[in-house]
Amino acid sequence: MIHFKRDFNFMGARRVAAALSIILLLVSIGSLAINGLKLGLDFTGGSLVEVSYERPVELERVRIKLREAGYQDAVVQTFGAANDIMIRMGEAHDPQLGENVLLALQDGEELRITLRRNEFVGSQVGEELREQGGLGLLLALIMVMVYLAFRFQFKFSIGAVLALAHDVILVLGFFSLFRIEFDLTVLAAALAVIGYSLNDTIVVYDRIRENFRIMRVGGPVDILNASLNQTLSRTIVTSTTTMLVLVILALFGGEMIYGFAIALLVGVVVGTYSSVYVAGNILLLLKVSKEDLIPPPKEEEEIEQIP
Template sequence: MTNSISITKIRQLMTMISLILLTLSITSIAVRGFNWGLDFTGGVVADIQTKPDVTQVLLKSHLDSALSQDVQVTAAGNEGNWQLRFNDTDLDLREALNRALLPIDSNFQVTNSSVIGPQVGLEMVEQGGLAILACFVLTLLYLSYRFEWRLALGSIAALVYDILIVLGLFAVTHIEFNLTVLAALLAVMGYSLNDSIIISDRIREVFRAKPDGETDSLLDKSIVSTLSRTLVTSGTTLVTVSALWLLGGSALEGFAIALCVGILSGTWSSISIGTLLPRCVGLEPNHYKPEETESLQSMP
């Protein structure tokens, strides 16, 4: 019983820490906002071809200086092919690139260029928000069908928490928020849901096996029985994402950071919020008591 009580207290402490982090995240989002990328604000995207010996660092330093803004430079396929992204749509593109690149490559070529208008960026924000909202609604319907509604509520709360924690990090650090980060958020939702379903499924099995057992003790037993699987899955995924973070370059930095934080948060919240909230709203083992047993007990 001592072990059960200690685990319950740990879950309560984890939930208190989660609430503090959640408050900080929401405050950061409200006060600082996001550093929206070109995908959402609009800007210029240009593909150029240079000599193979022109490096990304050299290219970016000349472009930043000549255009007086932060230019994103990413490798695009073969050696010497680059994609440039910057905010100012009023610049004369050819003149600006000549000013920046002629000193390092007099034979550079612009192979493609396009302008992303602010309206397109606004549509992307709306579509991204709708995609996340649709995921929430479908997830709620699925969990309510598969599990008792209290467990479904805990899983949804953990899911919302994970998304807000990732968003809060991007608000605090002002790392650029672009479409790759939005894709990472959707991946985080799937990962968080997977963690919550594993634990919820185990809780359902334990409750059905012992419908007259003590709730906190059975919840702790369910968590302990799935903990090793959860940690191994999270650990192996983090190794892969960390490699992506270290080796993927600046283009994948936001994506990898969002995934890393989301995986850690998903593991944390599925154990804390995902199990404590259902308990707070009255989850009991007898909610999973087999119907046959209930029928027999009601007979005179």
């Protein structure tokens, strides 16, 4: 295990961290209110065209041909065999769209291309998925709050849920601000961010609870600093190894996995930050104390004295 210096005054910067979080939240909420999310075909509906090449072809070559033909936002991916290509577009459905795409791809192409499917994907399913996804996020936060209230204490559950809401809003705000397409894979990543951030927060909270019970000297700020320093090695190693995998996925995973990898990458960075500053800051604002975590004394049974 890698060990790091363990005398950082994390809570000394809590006011700066609180100001930073408030600014980021305001920017994210403002962008979501003004720009909204750039919803993908899964939510908005559009056209789906499938073609089959005679031999495997580079996807970038297909994308260039489509852009030259005027289909700027086409999403290109393989499915099944390497020569089978699926093209998703936000275009209004046209029975001739498949033929037009086929002509654009066949122009100057030596390989024979066959049109396999041309159909419309309705937005009704997308609206249902959007509603179910939002309900899923809300239900996850409620269940987390209930679990932590039983596992730790009510103040801890409030801190964890607010930290998770902070993380999800910042991830959504990032996608809104930079106009990155939001599809089902990104929604799945947002749910995964809740799991990752919650796991990190629980590790920190568990150490805070333990230190509140065993440390005889120091106030809440000192106890939080000690707990964060004790979990620092684990936090850095876990976050670093996870981010390395996500960077590789974002760079080499292809167009379909890009949004998922970016959402998780932003979520890991934000989740690590919130586990250190947001979750701890909220505990201090709620005035957590040793009395909150000391288990109630067991009632001693009265023993009758025999004269």
